[in-house]
Amino acid sequence: MMIAQRFAQIFGAVYLLVGIIGFLPPLLLGTLPPGVVGPLAGLLLGLxxxxxxxxxxxxxxxxxxxxxxxxxxxxxxxxxALGIAYAGLFVFGLIFGLNFLGGLLPLNGADHILHILTALIAFGAYFASRSQGGIDVRRAPSAR
Structure with a gap:
């Protein structure tokens, strides 16, 4: 399995889990930031x-x-695509903050850090996993 495939598998599972827990009101802790709109708005895990x-x-x-x-x-x-999207969210989040898209997509400091880290890792996975002869993350067979 190439690095990009492992990236898609791990980040896919993590983001799916984060999406699920974002719909659980007990995990929306802290005071609702001003400018955040919509139901189930709050600070996920307080951050x-x-x-x-x-x-x-x-x-x-x-x-x-x-x-x-x-x-x-x-x-x-x-x-x-994830690298480009999350790098864009990082930039737009710095410019517009919690009022990005009228508060529909709230972005705070913790989100900015998460987005730029995701973008950098995604770009790394993309470039490390070339179309031909990319780095395979499976264990090499042991020599006998």
């Missing part, structure tokens, strides 16, 4: 500004990663 739309986006991103992780080309495309 990340979320609402139903943000959680739905995480569900879709996670499901997409799990759907493509068995295909090398699709996994590379997923890693590249």
């Amino acid at each position: 990340f500004a979320v609402n139903w739309f943000h959680s739905l986006a995480h569900l879709l991103i996670g499901a997409a990663g799990l759907a493509v992780h068995r295909n090398h080309s699709a996994s590379r495309a997923y890693a590249l």
Whole structure:
């Protein structure tokens, strides 16, 4: 399994889980940040500004990663698309903050850190897993 495939599998599972727990009101801790709109709005685990739309986006991103992780080309495309999208969210989040898209997609400082880290790892997975002869993360057979 190439690095991009492992990336799609792991990040797909993590983002799917984050999307699910974003719909659980007991995990929305802390004071609702001003500018966050929509039902199920709050601070996920007391850190990340979320609402139903943000959680739905995480569900879709996670499901997409799990759907493509068995295909090398699709996994590379997923890693590249995720890298571009999350780098863009990082930049737009710095500019607009919690009022991004009218508060529909709230972004706070914790989100910015998560987004730039995700983008950097996604780009790394994309470039490390070349179309031909990429780095295979399976264990090499032991010499006998």
